[in-house]
Amino acid sequence: MSDAIRERLAWVAVDWGSSQLRVWGLDESGEVLVRGGSDKGMLTLRPEDYEIALLEVVGDWLPASGRVGVWVCGMAGARQGWREAAYLPVPTRLDDLAQGAVMPTVSDTRLDVLLLPGLCQFADVTGCDFDVMRGEETQLAGLVAREPGFSGLVCLPGTHAKWAWLERGEVKRFATYLTGELYGLLAGQSVLRHSVADDGLTEPGCREAFVAAVREASARPGEFARLLFGLRAADLLDASLPAGEARQTRLGARLSGLAIGLELSGVRHDLSASSVTLVGGEALCERYALALEALGHASRRVEGEAAVLAGLGLARAGT
Template sequence: MNIKAEWIAVDWGTSRLRVWAMQGHKVLAQAQSDKGMGHVNKGAFEAAFLELVEDWLGAAPIDVIACGMVGARQGWAEAPYATVPATPLPEMPVRVPGTDARMRVYIVPGLRQLKPADVMRGEETQIAGFLAQNPNWDGVICLPGTHTKWAQISANEVVSYQTFMTGEMYALLSSQSVLRHSIGQGWDEAAFQDSLAETLSRPESLAARLFGLRAKDLLEGQAGDTARARLSGLLIGAELAASRPYWLGQRVAVIGADTIAKVYASALQPQGAPVTILDCNEMTIAGLIAARKHVRAMA
């Protein structure tokens, strides 16, 4: 199928590059590769990008709107952070100089918080997509992933946010610690909820509870599926205890991949937090559409 994009939406993270051929608000095609920012040398970004989109380009230059770690200092071009409180798309995206004549490449800036120190790249675009579809929405947006973000939203601005390394801790503990011998692949929802309650009420017990997963395997033959769910519950429980000022008494939108978004929703709902789940890809595309509107308005 011969596809010529009107413009191209790009989510370029540390580990993955994802692109969508766009016609207005409509996705015509999509592609991805493992050439995330962390796997591409400084001078090789354009080549990695063209590998995926060459067939979508025509003779006339088209807009390419990108978000994520591609705008980091080590990325294709640095897109400096905007400081919160700020709208999630506070400035004109940064134009990448010297690109192939068939494209005009723009990168969405990330957001930074000075006190306490925090940064985000990519999540601001998902927030922008959500607010484009839900203007004047006040509440908290949770963006679960390797580094989960909790963002307070008011008057269409990101007022403050906090990042938790819960996902990375889970990956390290389940694959590189002594717990790797005890963790399975399935899921036990009751075990998840029990462990969640343990560290939500007593987060200081986390380190001891973690080793208990190994001990239960050795002494009681605890199932790997149960251990996996308990590990997740312990870590997310500690995160919810620390992020309580964000979600307590607030409505919460969870933007993430289907599986992890449902896990966070199942953790929040018993605490009385009204939760809405949204797909991260859909919100990313919606945010990139909003960013392109900025570009066209300034052209």
């Protein structure tokens, strides 16, 4: 690390997930000076391990004296994390996240660490269910930082996909779908593991298989379990499918389409003529955009890393 970068370093942004730690060093204008990370996510750490894991990444970035603000979102603020940052109940303004931040005890006097809270939702007569998010709220805050007063429907695809309804910069309600984890379990641990392989929708016929499955599951969610077993039967009986690995990737595309189509059936009453905003990585957002297009809905994408950094910057500005 050069002295010039150390001199420009104004604050550190951290996204601490269950399995990964991602860290950025930024200057006062928000420009990223340096990136780092490790595989020391929340699942591998005890509370006393967090400062050590953080210093392994940022120790060389820090100046010899003075304090550097470290803003952290994600699982470090979970009950099993560094220190619990209690959930804020919705409705919640996304420019108020800093009000729920907590400071863990640190030994290194150069660190000034704040852990952001997640959001929670209680079941009520309007039809909302109990739900929680931790980390995604910061990406939503980043969207609001980029587009103050944003209103609309936002989807954050992932292992546990989140759908959030925002009104003038406030989260009104949200819903979590276990789609990514469901796909992983079915592809890796069910009878379908003999028939499907992961795919990028790049092989011939895979996009078409994905789109068809999205439409089927969305239109007939009650038949989801039957459609799933149909994948195994097709592998055994359908002579029109290609042979070998191409056969498995085609069926993997169909499995992905069924899972995402089932998810979209759950939000179909909220999908309207307005565009859905997708926040996250390119590959998964492109898959959701294709699924939405198959059902006649437009979408646009906000890059996930940019949203995290903008959300942490908004929280920093709010203190």
